[in-house]
Amino acid sequence: MTQPFTDDSHPAEPYPGARPGHCFVHLDGEGWPVTPDPATDSGWRVAPDGRDLDDWLADHGEPPLAHRMPVLAYGSNANPSKVTWLREELGLTGPAVVLRAKCRDLSAVWAAGHRKSDGQRPATLAHAPGVEEEHAVWFATAEQLRVLDRCEGRGLRYRLVRVHSGQVTLFDGAVVDSVLAYTGAGKRRMPLLYGDRPIRCADVPQHRARYQPGRPAASDGLDVTPVHGDPSPDDWxxxxxxxxxxxxxxxxxxxxxxxxxxxxxxxxxxxxxxxxxxxxxxxxxxxxxxxxxxxxxxxxxxxxxxxxxxxxxxxxxxxxxxxxxxxxxxxxxxxxxxxxxxxxxxxxxxx
The missing domain is CATH 3.10.490.10 (Gamma-glutamyl cyclotransferase-like)
Known part of the structure; x- marks a missing residue:
């Protein structure tokens, strides 16, 4: 795909919304595919003209990848329509850089509680030995991360951590060790257990998960380091x-x-x-x-x-x-x- 896409092609409902099958940058309701290229300074090119991603960002007055922090997006944050919602409702500014990733021993699972806004069941992250899933890594600026903090209810619904469990690998082969992620901060955001196992979002759609019986797990099983204060791009x-x-x-x-x-x-x-x-x-x-x-x-x-x-x-x-x-x-x-x-x-x- 070499042409920009619009939010209409990736609706946000039902949660967690539709995701593009490729890496992308997103701005003002449109997204452009991004592909890896080690011949560029950033390692990535933006369609349709193949500009270096860092040059493309500079053209929009925004910082390069080196000034951004990798945040695992395993729920709705990989949905373009959600990105637009963040702009309209929470003041997100600048292009969102969302790079697809393969996740090993990690899984997006349904949380025990429901969202107050619409009653849908949100996702949470859990340790899942032997499981492989595709998600995304959002390379966020410091300002964008503060918006994500507000969206995720940092410290209340979710906590910001560095994840040491599993492995997250971008489509260019880069391993994002100790990736930042928002993981459950309380019982309502712990994995929902059916029997003794969490329920993967990939296995059960929202319309069934919303009414799924079960109980909250005692833990998500992840090896993490909580992040205190504002992280810096220089940390990783x-x-x-x-x-x-x-x-x-x-x-x-x-x-x-x-x-x-x-x-x-x-x-x-x-x-x-x-x-x-x-x-x-x-x-x-x-x-x-x-x-x-x-x-x-x-x-x-x-x-x-x-x-x-x-x-x-x-x-x-x-x-x-x-x-x-x-x-x-x-x-x-x-x-x-x-x-x-x-x-x-x-x-x-x-x-």
């Missing part, structure tokens, strides 16, 4: 790929050394260019770029200092390692015309 991931002066033993290592929990040699896909200034320039490409992935103890503390160190010549983005882990790195922002491509062994020859 806690990994950064370094390939130049920030490598162990190099001139910039002192800026990050005290925050490094572990450093592991890795290779990412890309092309490394010689700036002629004593430091390399990384751009998306088909080559192999060796370096180190560093695990940081407090990324939100060290990343602003690294941003200042790298300056306007680089921009921080999230990239996917060959094993699916997501990490930060710095891409060169300028042109590379006239720059030599550094050979694969460049790092070994510059310890």
């Amino acid at each position: 991931p806690d990994l950064i790929f370094v390939y130049g002066t920030l490598r162990p033993g190099m001139s910039g290592w002192h800026l990050v050394a005290d925050h490094v929990v572990e450093a592991t040699p890795v290779t990412v896909t890309g092309t490394l260019h010689d700036t002629g200034r004593g430091y390399p320039a990384l751009r998306p490409g088909a080559g192999s770029v060796p370096g180190h992935v560093l695990r940081l103890d407090a990324p939100e503390d060290v990343l602003p200092a690294l941003d200042e160190y790298e300056g306007d010549e680089y921009r921080r983005v999230r990239v996917t390692l060959p094993d699916g882990r997501v990490c930060w790195t710095y891409l060169w922002t300028g042109g590379v015309e006239g720059m030599a491509v550094l050979p694969d062994g460049w790092v070994d020859n510059h310890p």
Whole structure:
């Protein structure tokens, strides 16, 4: 699909509403398909003209993916008509970036209570060993997350947590570990049990679930860390790929050394260019770029200092390692015309 779609093609009723079968961005009642492309800075392109998603967002005066937080959307928040409702009723602003994801050992199940607004039964998230479902990850700005807080009744109906159970994988192969999610905060948002098992939303439609008898589970079974206060886009991931002066033993290592929990040699896909200034320039490409992935103890503390160190010549983005882990790195922002491509062994020859 290369043309924009409207809310009419994805009605919100009955809850949780219809979802597009693809990733999308949504603005003012229209959505545009989004597809993965590792050749772009963001890793994604927007139909129909194939612009880099970050460029598309910039054209609308909105922040890039690196300034957004991944929130699992397993209920109505993946429905375009619901996004419009959030705009009209709760003041949501800016494009919604909604990327489809495969979820393993996690399930959207019916909650024990009903919604006061219309009597429908809402969904909640539960640990479900062996289950695979498709949901979505909403990459939300800080302002959008505050709107979602209001919608979900954070602290009353649902709580905002980081989920460590299961695995959430985007359609480009990126694993969103410790994804943010709204999970049940009380008995009415615990899974509804029929017998001793929760009822998956995929198995029972709303018109039956609404009148389904049962009892609330004591727990959703999830391994989570509650989020206190406002999370930051810098909180995730806690990994950064370094390939130049920030490598162990190099001139910039002192800026990050005290925050490094572990450093592991890795290779990412890309092309490394010689700036002629004593430091390399990384751009998306088909080559192999060796370096180190560093695990940081407090990324939100060290990343602003690294941003200042790298300056306007680089921009921080999230990239996917060959094993699916997501990490930060710095891409060169300028042109590379006239720059030599550094050979694969460049790092070994510059310890």
